[in-house]
Structure formats: C-alpha cells, structure tokens
Amino acid sequence: MFSAYLAIADDFRGELAQFLKDRPDQAVVVGSSASLTSALRDCARDNPGVLVVDDRLVEAEPGTAAGLAAAPYPIVIIASGSIPQATRLALQVRAKDFLTRETWQAELMAALDRTAVPLYPRDKKLGQVISVFSSKGGVGKTTIAVNLAVALAERRHEPVAVVDLDLSFGDVAPMLALQPRFDIHDVILSGIDPGVLKAAMMNYASNISVLAAPHTPEEAEDIAPPQLVKILELLREEYAFVVLDLAPGYQETNIMGLDLSDVILTVCTPDVVTLRTVGQALTLFREDFRYPAEKVRLVINRTGSRTGIERSDIAAILKTPQIFELPSAGSMPVRHANQGLPFITQEPNAPLSRALTTMADALADDSAAQATLRLRRLVPRSRRH
Ligand SMILES: Nc1ncnc2c1ncn2[C@@H]1O[C@H](COP(=O)(O)OP(=O)(O)OP(=O)(O)O)[C@@H](O)[C@H]1O
Numbered sequence: 001m002f003s004a005y006l007a008i009a010d011d012f013r014g015e016l017a018q019f020l021k022d023r024p025d026q027a028v029v030v031g032s033s034a035s036l037t038s039a040l041r042d043c044a045r046d047n048p049g050v051l052v053v054d055d056r057l058v059e060a061e062p063g064t065a066a067g068l069a070a071a072p073y074p075i076v077i078i079a080s081g082s083i084p085q086a087t088r089l090a091l092q093v094r095a096k097d098f099l100t101r102e103t104w105q106a107e108l109m110a111a112l113d114r115t116a117v118p119l120y121p122r123d124k125k126l127g128q129v130i131s132v133f134s135s136k137g138g139v140g141k142t143t144i145a146v147n148l149a150v151a152l153a154e155r156r157h158e159p160v161a162v163v164d165l166d167l168s169f170g171d172v173a174p175m176l177a178l179q180p181r182f183d184i185h186d187v188i189l190s191g192i193d194p195g196v197l198k199a200a201m202m203n204y205a206s207n208i209s210v211l212a213a214p215h216t217p218e219e220a221e222d223i224a225p226p227q228l229v230k231i232l233e234l235l236r237e238e239y240a241f242v243v244l245d246l247a248p249g250y251q252e253t254n255i256m257g258l259d260l261s262d263v264i265l266t267v268c269t270p271d272v273v274t275l276r277t278v279g280q281a282l283t284l285f286r287e288d289f290r291y292p293a294e295k296v297r298l299v300i301n302r303t304g305s306r307t308g309i310e311r312s313d314i315a316a317i318l319k320t321p322q323i324f325e326l327p328s329a330g331s332m333p334v335r336h337a338n339q340g341l342p343f344i345t346q347e348p349n350a351p352l353s354r355a356l357t358t359m360a361d362a363l364a365d366d367s368a369a370q371a372t373l374r375l376r377r378l379v380p381r382s383r384r385h
Pocket residue numbers: 134136137138139140141142143144166247248301302326327328329330331332333334335337352
C-alpha cells in the first residue's frame with residue numbers, strides 16, 4: 001500500500017482520484033491540486049509515497065521543474081502531449097516513470113507499485129487497525145473501543161493502542177481517568193516526531209496506551225488526513241492492535257481512518273432511526289468506497305432493549321451476515337465509565353463483558369489468519385506447494 005498525491009489538471013483529476021479510490025487496498029490519496037506550486041508545498045510537508053504529475057501543469061508552471069527534480073519522493077508523469085516531449089520532461093524532472101493518457105488505466109497501478117515508497121515495510125509484521133464507527137452519535141462507540149482494547153490486550157498479551165479520532169469531542173482519556181500531558185495535536189505540532197508520539201502515548205496499563213484527542217475543537221481543525229496516515233504508520237509498527245474511536249459522521253479525518261483500517265466495526269442500536277443511517281453507511285462502504293465485504297462488520301449494541309426490533313430484522317434490513325451482538329447492560333457501563341474504569345476488567349462475567357471478549361477473540365483470530373495469508377502471498381511462487 002502506498003500514499004499518492006495528484007497534481008493533475010481539473011479535467012482529469014476527478015477521474016484519476018476515483019480510479020485510485022476504487023482500489024482502497026492498494027492506494028490512499030493524501031491530497032490533490034491543479035497547481036504544481038501548491039502540490040510541491042503540500043508534498044514538502046506530507047512526503048507522499050508518490051507524486052503523480054500531469055505534464056500540462058509543468059508546461060503551465062515551468063518554474064516548478066527544478067522543484068520536481070529535487071523532490072525526495074518518486075514522481076510519475078501522465079502525459080497528454082507527444083511521447084518525445086513527455087520523455088524529455090520525464091528526464092528533466094527525474095520522473096521514475098511516465099504513462100500516456102491513452103493507456104494510463106492499464107498501466108498506472110503497475111507503475112505506481114513499482115515506483116511508490118510503500119507505506120509499510122513489506123516484510124515487517126504490522127499491527128491490525130480496527131476502527132469503531134457509526135454514522136450516528138451516542139450508540140456506544142467509545143465504550144466499545146475502550147473495552148475492546150482492554151480485552152485484546154488481556155487476551156493476546158500484546159501491546160494495544162487506542163487512538164481517539166473523535167477529534168473535536170473525544171472522551172477516551174476521561175473514560176480511563178487519564179490526564180494526558182500530550183495529545184495528538186502536540187504530535188502534529190512536532191511534525192510527527194516519533195519521540196513526541198511515544199511521549200504522547202499514555203499508558204493505561206502495561207500494554208494499553210492511549211493517544212488522546214486535542215483539548216479543544218479549534219485544535220482539532222489543525223489535523224489533516226495525511227498526518228493521520230503518518231501517525232498510524234508509526235503506531236502499526238509498535239502495536240499489535242490499533243483501535244480507532246471515530247467521530248460520528250464522514251469528516252475527512254474519519255474517512256482516512258476508515259480507509260486505513262483492516263476492520264471497521266460499524267455500531268448500530270436496535271432503533272429505526274439508527275438502522276436507517278447505518279444502512280446508508282453500509283451502502284456507502286460497499287458501493288462508493290468499494291471496501292471488501294470482510295472489512296466491514298456490524299455490531300448491534302444494546303440488544304435485548306425491547307425495542308421491538310429483532311436481530312433477524314436487522315440482518316434483513318442491513319443485508320449483512322457479519323454481525324456481533326452486544327447486550328444492553330443497563331447502567332453498568334456508565335457507572336464504571338464515571339469512575340474511569342473499563343467494565344470489562346471490573347465485571348468480567350457480566351453478559352456484556354463476555355460478549356465483548358468473544359468479539360475480541362474473533363477479531364484477533366481473524367487478524368492472525370490474515371497475517372498468515374499475507375505471509376503466504378509474500379512467498380515466491382516457486383516455493384509454494
Ligand atoms: N451495551 C450497553 N449497555 C448499556 N449502556 C451502554 C451500552 N453501550 C453503551 N452504553 C452507554 O451509552 C452511552 C453512550 O455511549 P458512548 O459514549 O460510548 O457512545 P458514543 O457512540 O461514543 O457517543 P458519541 O457519538 O457521543 O461519541 C454511555 O452512557 C454508555 O455507558
């Protein structure tokens with residue numbers, strides 16, 4: 001997987017961005033512009049895995065050629081003009097490859113795979129990113145994210161990170177009675193210095209760490225998708241599981257978190273309004289974001305609340321067989337949250353705690369199976385049995 005920035009003229013940018021967004025397992029688009037000057041400025045900050053450049057923009061802004069030639073990230077040109085002219089340009093800006101507008105669809109992914117700097121080292125064991133999402137607020141995302149993280153750490157004896165991506169109104173830290181000295185905003189201000197990130201990862205228990213949301217909604221506005229890519233890239237190298245507590249809705253940072261996740265737990269409660277918005281979310285994931293079916297799981301929270309809607313109704317309405325169910329536990333979760341304690345350690349035998357533990361085991365087993373599959377894919381063909 002690699003990140004790409006697109007410096008492409010308006011008449012072609014949307015089509016190219018969509019082409020890459022249709023391949024969420026391979027590429028993540030971290031930005032785009034029709035001005036090469038702005039593109040170079042953005043890329044100096046975000047250092048993408050590859051910059052895809054429309055040759056017409058270099059012709060329109062010839063002063064940018066020197067900046068392109070000196071760029072530390074690879075460049076791939078898509079040429080609308082003649083091939084000799086594009087070849088000259090590619091040599092001038094030291095592009096790693098160039099394609100033409102006639103054949104780009106057939107050749108682009110191979111060219112980018114060959115040239116782009118991968119987001120993650122290919123041979124390193126990486127943590128699983130699990131996001132907890134809902135299009136609706138107040139359905140139990142944070143409660144699930146925090147207790148799931150604790151369950152994963154206890155069951156697997158591996159380090160787990162919780163990242164509070166409800167950037168404006170995050171409450172992961174108070175739910176664990178943590179008062180972080182540094183938060184994600186400090187990490188961004190440091191230019192994502194690994195040392196500052198380490199300092200900001202606040203230990204809850206020996207193998208659970210929390211990256212807290214900013215202090216204020218104003219600070220949340222300073223956080224952009226490319227910075228999240230970098231943070232998650234670093235965390236995946238250190239933690240076996242990275243649990244993202246997302247904000248309700250579809251802001252850019254949320255979508256980047258969703259794109260980078262291995263598994264999305266989409267939380268729904270058994271009421272008609274939530275079912276409708278969650279149904280829309282599942283359709284969006286399937287049809288617009290083109291996420292693979294196994295990436296998206298539905299979590300029905302607060303089952304048994306006697307709302308008149310049954311599990312079978314929900315499965316039929318939402319057309320998804322991948323369901324985890326978490327029972328309603330009355331005031332038990334809020335009581336423990338008020339004391340800053342995860343209920344899963346305080347009342348491990350409560351039905352809700354047991355259901356969460358079963359979910360944690362299933363997700364961890366899936367993650368192990370996927371890691372084996374990834375390793376198998378890395379074995380050269382001739383060595384496969
Ligand atoms: N299964 C459950 N049984 C009983 N109460 C629950 C359950 N799940 C969550 N709650 C309670 O529901 C309330 C909302 O939960 P939570 O804050 O986790 O939701 P959220 O989706 O993160 O909300 P927001 O969108 O505001 O971030 C809390 O008081 C929590 O204790």
